[in-house]
Amino acid sequence: xxxxxxxxxxxSRLLFRKVKESDFDEWLPFHQDERSxxxxxxxxxxxLEACKQQFDRIFERYEKELGGMNALILKENNLLIGLxxxxxxxxxxxxxxxxxxxxxxxxxxxxxxxxxxxxxxAYAGQQQLAPSLIxxxxxxxxxxxxxxxxxxxxxxxxxxxxxxxVHIYRINL
Numbered sequence: 145x146x147x148x149x150x151x152x153x154x155x156s157r158l159l160f161r162k163v164k165e166s167d168f169d170e171w172l173p174f175h176q177d178e179r180s181x182x183x184x185x186x187x188x189x190x191x192l193e194a195c196k197q198q199f200d201r202i203f204e205r206y207e208k209e210l211g212g213m214n215a216l217i218l219k220e221n222n223l224l225i226g227l228x229x230x231x232x233x234x235x236x237x238x239x240x241x242x243x244x245x246x247x248x249x250x251x252x253x254x255x256x257x258x259x260x261x262x263x264x265x266a267y268a269g270q271q272q273l274a275p276s277l278i279x280x281x282x283x284x285x286x287x288x289x290x291x292x293x294x295x296x297x298x299x300x301x302x303x304x305x306x307x308x309x310v311h312i313y314r315i316n317l
Contacts, residue, residue: 148211148230148241148273155263158256160214163202163227167215170224171195177249183285185308205231213244216260218251225251228260230268233280235312236303241274245291252287258294265295269317279313280305289313 150160174180175191175198188194205212213227226247233242243264245257261279268277279297281288289311297313304310 150214150229150264150267153263153267155259157219158260159217159219161217163213163215167224168195168199174246174248179249183282186306216256226256226260228264230264230273235278235280235305240278241268242278242280257291261291261295265315274317276314276316280310281313283309283311
């Protein structure tokens with residue numbers, strides 16, 4: 145799989161670009177809000193450490209060409225409002241292409257996660273990156289499940305991923 149990043153892609157409200165080290169301080173409030181990690185076990189409790197760990201993983205994915213999160217920039221004011229992208233994941237021994245999305249809490253419930261995820265889905269389909277797309281969502285994370293439903297994804301199975309009970313949502317491309 146070659147170009148999994150959506151760098152330069154856009155929607156009506158969002159611009160996709162690679163995450164930069166300088167985005168750290170703008171993204172830190174995501175980890176400072178305990179609601180952001182309430183559904184996921186294994187995230188460091190220290191927000192600085194959690195953010196550092198996430199950024200290290202983003203840049204590692206870039207380096208190893210395993211896809212990666214894109215910074216979501218609000219066109220109207222150039223603010224970083226979230227992260228979204230296509231990630232190569234291994235789930236139950238199978239290599240899968242996941243659409244992932246996280247939005248800063250102050251921008252929740254404005255449709256940004258769905259808008260970004262739909263763009264990722266369309267891009268994956270246009271580029272013929274995989275036969276299907278998944279989302280790995282903790283079983284109690286209803287807001288993220290709603291985004292998956294908005295993408296017309298359905299639960300294909302329930303399993304354990306990184307010590308978390310998850311639903312694997314899937315849509316064929």
